[in-house]
Amino acid sequence: MTKVEAIIQPQKLEAVKAALVEAGVSGMSVFEIRGHGKQKGHTEIYRGREYNVDLLPKVKIEMVLPDNLVQRAIQVIVGAARTGKIGDGKVFVSKVDEAIRIRNDERGEIAL
Amino acid sequence: MRHTFLKSFAVIVLLATFAPFGVAFVAPGMTNKPANLAEQQAERLARLEQQLAETKAQARSSGDNAWVLMSSALVLLMTGPGLALFYGGLVRKKNVLGTMMQSFAMMAIITVVWAVVGYSLCFAPGNGFIGGLQHAWLRGVGAAPNPDYAATIPQQTHMIYQLMFAIITPALISGAFAERMKFSAMAVFLVLWTLLVYCPMAHMIWGTGGFLNATLGGKIPVLDFAGGTVVHITSGVSALVCAWFLGKRLGYPSEPMPPHSVVLTFVGGCLLWVGWFGFNAGSALSAGSLASSAFVATQFGAAAGAIAWTTVEWMRSGKPSALGAVSGAVAGLATITQGSGFVGPMSALIIGGVAGVCCYSMVAIVKARFGYDDSLDAFGVHGIGGSVGALLTGVLAARAINPVFQGGAVGAIDGNWRQPIHQLAGIGIGWALAIVGTSVILKVVDMTIGLRVSAEHEVQGLDATQHGEEGYYWEA
Numbered sequence: 001m002t003k004v005e006a007i008i009q010p011q012k013l014e015a016v017k018a019a020l021v022e023a024g025v026s027g028m029s030v031f032e033i034r035g036h037g038k039q040k041g042h043t044e045i046y047r048g049r050e051y052n053v054d055l056l057p058k059v060k061i062e063m064v065l066p067d068n069l070v071q072r073a074i075q076v077i078v079g080a081a082r083t084g085k086i087g088d089g090k091v092f093v094s095k096v097d098e099a100i101r102i103r104n105d106e107r108g109e110i111a112l
Numbered sequence: 113m114r115h116t117f118l119k120s121f122a123v124i125v126l127l128a129t130f131a132p133f134g135v136a137f138v139a140p141g142m143t144n145k146p147a148n149l150a151e152q153q154a155e156r157l158a159r160l161e162q163q164l165a166e167t168k169a170q171a172r173s174s175g176d177n178a179w180v181l182m183s184s185a186l187v188l189l190m191t192g193p194g195l196a197l198f199y200g201g202l203v204r205k206k207n208v209l210g211t212m213m214q215s216f217a218m219m220a221i222i223t224v225v226w227a228v229v230g231y232s233l234c235f236a237p238g239n240g241f242i243g244g245l246q247h248a249w250l251r252g253v254g255a256a257p258n259p260d261y262a263a264t265i266p267q268q269t270h271m272i273y274q275l276m277f278a279i280i281t282p283a284l285i286s287g288a289f290a291e292r293m294k295f296s297a298m299a300v301f302l303v304l305w306t307l308l309v310y311c312p313m314a315h316m317i318w319g320t321g322g323f324l325n326a327t328l329g330g331k332i333p334v335l336d337f338a339g340g341t342v343v344h345i346t347s348g349v350s351a352l353v354c355a356w357f358l359g360k361r362l363g364y365p366s367e368p369m370p371p372h373s374v375v376l377t378f379v380g381g382c383l384l385w386v387g388w389f390g391f392n393a394g395s396a397l398s399a400g401s402l403a404s405s406a407f408v409a410t411q412f413g414a415a416a417g418a419i420a421w422t423t424v425e426w427m428r429s430g431k432p433s434a435l436g437a438v439s440g441a442v443a444g445l446a447t448i449t450q451g452s453g454f455v456g457p458m459s460a461l462i463i464g465g466v467a468g469v470c471c472y473s474m475v476a477i478v479k480a481r482f483g484y485d486d487s488l489d490a491f492g493v494h495g496i497g498g499s500v501g502a503l504l505t506g507v508l509a510a511r512a513i514n515p516v517f518q519g520g521a522v523g524a525i526d527g528n529w530r531q532p533i534h535q536l537a538g539i540g541i542g543w544a545l546a547i548v549g550t551s552v553i554l555k556v557v558d559m560t561i562g563l564r565v566s567a568e569h570e571v572q573g574l575d576a577t578q579h580g581e582e583g584y585y586w587e588a
Contacts, residue, residue, distance in 0.1 A: 044370065045429045047439065047489065048476020051368045 001096040001109060002070045006061045007035065008081040008089040013059045019076040020063070027112070028063040039087035058089065064096050066109045169264070175399040176264040180273050183394025187276035190387035191283050192219050197380030198442070199287055202488050205372040206573025207291045208583040214286035217299055222279045225303055230278055231271050233311040235261065240323035240331065243315045260320045260328060262397040273394060274314075281310050281343045287488030288351030289358050289563075292570050295578045297561045301553055309350065309549035313542060314342050324538050327516060334538030335509055335516065335523075335531070337406065338395035340450020340501040341542045348495020349546035351486060357554045358563055360485035362570050374435050381438030385414050388445045392452035405513055406453040410445065413452070413464035417444015420468025428476070436472070439493065443471035446497035451505030454522060459508040466504065467497050499539050506535035 008016055013030065020028065034055035041054030065073055074091055082088055101111040196212040203211045222230070232247035235258075247253050250271065258267040282302040289298070316322040317336045326333035336342055361369070371377060393407035421440025426432045447467030448460055455463065475492040486492060509516075509523030509531065521528035557563060564570075569577035576582065 045425075045431070045433060046370050046374075046435055048425070048429070048472070049365075049480070051370050 001064055001099055001112065002067055003062065003064050003094045003096050004070060004073055004077075005092040005094075006077045006081065006089065007033070007058050007091075008061065008077075009083070009087060010057055010059045012081045012083075013061075015080040016061060016077055019080040020061075020073060023072050023076045024069060025063055025065065025073055028061050031060040031062070033058050033060050037087070037090065056087070064099055064112055066112055172398075173264045176262070176397070177266065177269055179399035179403060180262070180265055180269050180394055180397055183390035184269070184273040184276050186387045186390025187273070187280065187394065188219065190384050190391065191215050191276070191280045194380050194383035194387050195280065195283050197376045198384060198438075199290065199377075199380070199488050201373040201376030201378070201380065202371045203290050204369055204573070205583060206575055208372065208376075208575065209581050210295070210574025210578050211286070211290055213295065213579060214290075214293075214298055215283040217295075218279050218283040218302060221299060221303060222282065222306060223275060225306060226271075226275045226278055230306065230311060231274065233307065234274065234278075234314040235270075235319050237320050238315065240321060241316060242312050243319050261318075264398060270397065273397075277339055277343060277391075278306060278310060278314075281339075281347045282306050284343070284347040284490055284494055285351045285354060287490030288355040288486050290487040291361050291574065292358060292564050294561065294563060294565050295574075297557050297563045300561060301557045301563070304553045304557070305350065305550065308553060309346055309545055310342070313346050313545055316541070317342050317538065324541065332534050332537045333517075333531075334502075334534055335454055335505050336450050336502070336538065337453035337505075338392045338449045340447070340498045340505065341538050344446050344449060344494040344498025345502065345539060345542035346546045348491045348493070348498055349543050350550040351490035352484070352495055353547055353550040354554065355484045355486040355491065357551070357558075360483075361487065362567060364485045365480075365483075371435065378434055378438050381442055385441055385445060388414070388449075392449060396453055402453055402514060405456075408457050409448055409452045409455055409460035412457050412460035413444040413448025413467070414441045415444070416461045416464025417441050417447065417468040417471075420444070420465040421472045422468075424469055424472045425476070439475070439489070440468045440472065443467045443493050443497050446494050447471075447501035447504070450498065450501040451509060454505055454509035454514050454516065456508075456510055456513050459504075459510075463501060463504050463508065466500060470500050471497050499543075502535050502539045502542075503532060506532035 006016065010032070017028070017030075035058050036054055036056055039056060041052060041056060044051045044053050061077075063073070070093065074093070077091055098107065099109075099111040100107050192215060193212075196215040199215065200208045200212045227250055229245065229248050231250065231253065232245050233243045236243040236246040238244035253267045253271050255266045255268065257263050257265055258270060261267075262270050282305055285302065285305070286293075286298065316324040316330075317326075317334055319325065320328045322328065322330050324330050324332050324334040326335050334341065363369070388410055389407055392410040393403045396403035396406055418437050418441040421443060422432045422437045425436040444464035444467045447470075448455075448463050451459070451463060471489075471493050474496045475489045479486060479489070479492055505523070507524040509526070511517070511519060511522045511526050514522070516522055517528075523531050554563065565574065565577060
């Protein structure tokens with residue numbers, strides 16, 4: 001079992017979600033976050049005072065997938081989220097030790 | 113034979129008695145009738161004229177009273193939720209309720225103070241500097257007008273209208289000590305401030321026999337139509353003293369503290385603009401053409417202020433901000449307040465424009481240079497706006513708008529070159545009273561209760577530590 005975390009531009013969320021569902025991903029969690037990589041922030045001004053806003057709004061999608069779905073998922077995420085500019089985001093992949101379905105105590109890949 | 117005489121006598125008497133009536137019936141306007149009719153008509157005419165005068169007076173009173181009562185409600189709306197939202201949006205999320213509570217507390221507490229002693233100290237006859245206690249507990253304040261102030265409305269209306277001013281003035285100061293003042297200390301401080309700074313200033317300029325009253329026996333006639341000096345200078349300068357006395361917020365100015373909701377500030381600002389019609393036009397204490405004139409001046413001052421601030425900001429920072437536009441309107445309104453019932457519409461545009469530029473400079477340039485933390489710009493907008501407006505009133509007041517000096521020249525443009533100097537005297541006294549009064553009260557309250565919350569509480573936020581609440585509990 002593998003966790004795939006994708007940090008993307010907020011405006012790409014609908015496209016990425018649709019693509020994942022079409023690819024057979026059945027569950028995901030979505031977070032609104034602020035962050036930055038290489039992308040520079042911008043300046044906001046309130047009553048003459050400048051505020052350097054370097055934490056930009058992003059969206060993080062998290063999903064735990066059976067191993068055979070991981071490459072397909074990464075492919076559709078990158079495809080739907082890419083614009084070619086700095087700030088597109090990143091995808092992280094990590095191993096998951098256990099998954100449990102709370103409703104009926106199923107464990108392992110059948111719980112995903 | 114005897115009976116014949118008696119009969120004749122009876123007939124003659126009867127004829128004499130009833131003949132006039134018969135003649136009146138038959139030939140009106142003959143014999144005595146013309147005199148009676150003329151008298152009756154004259155009497156009826158006199159009665160009708162008196163009824164007409166009474167009806168006109170009643171209608172006028174009705175109109176005046178309705179307008180001033182409405183204005184009272186509008187001015188209260190300026191505090192709650194106008195100022196509460198305006199200030200609330202400017203602070204960090206963790207302090208939104210605490211900030212709004214500072215305005216709301218005034219709505220409740222000052223009402224009681226006003227009833228017990230506040231109205232009397234402002235408006236009862238006393239000496240040149242403070243009123244007496246004749247109206248303590250609102251004794252004698254009822255349906256009968258007080259001709260010193262407003263001859264066509266009940267004195268109760270005058271009292272309740274003035275209360276709304278006494279409420280918003282201390283509430284304005286809270287902008288200076290936002291995000292770091294103890295609620296208890298704030299309540300005590302602002303009550304003492306109202307009694308020791310607001311009441312004397314209001315009495316001096318508006319109260320009968322006040323030292324600075326332009327029309328009711330003042331030694332130095334200061335023109336203040338709706339409170340540029342009484343409200344804005346006193347609160348704005350006191351705000352500066354508070355900001356200096358309490359010190360900066362933890363993390364200011366290096367930590368970014370942008371407004372948590374310009375949306376709330378925007379809504380509050382618009383409520384302030386509309387409510388200000390009650391503040392200025394209501395100060396005519398009547399519903400006639402002077403109210404119209406003040407209404408117009410108010411609108412023009414606000415609009416010019418918004419445009420001026422936005423223009424300067426656009427040139428300096430590259431973009432016209434929503435916060436700037438709303439702030440500019442408020443600056444224009446604060447500045448036009450003093451002259452709203454004395455200056456013409458074009459003068460109001462000028463005053464608003466000057467306000468936008470001056471207050472923007474104060475807030476965006478000068479404040480940073482001096483380094484004080486007037487968190488919500490109470491001094492920058494109200495202290496400076498009020499002072500500028502007070503002076504410009506002396507320049508631009510015109511007898512054509514309001515012949516307040518019995519037809520004599522009013523402002524400098526009328527030819528009365530002394531008026532700006534008189535205005536300066538009022539400004540100076542306002543500054544002095546605010547500085548001295550506020551300093552003393554702050555010292556006393558700090559020594560007894562302690563003004564500032566602890567550093568830990570300041571970091572946690574006022575909502576949690578002073579009020580046990582969260583402004584936004586989205587998870588529920």
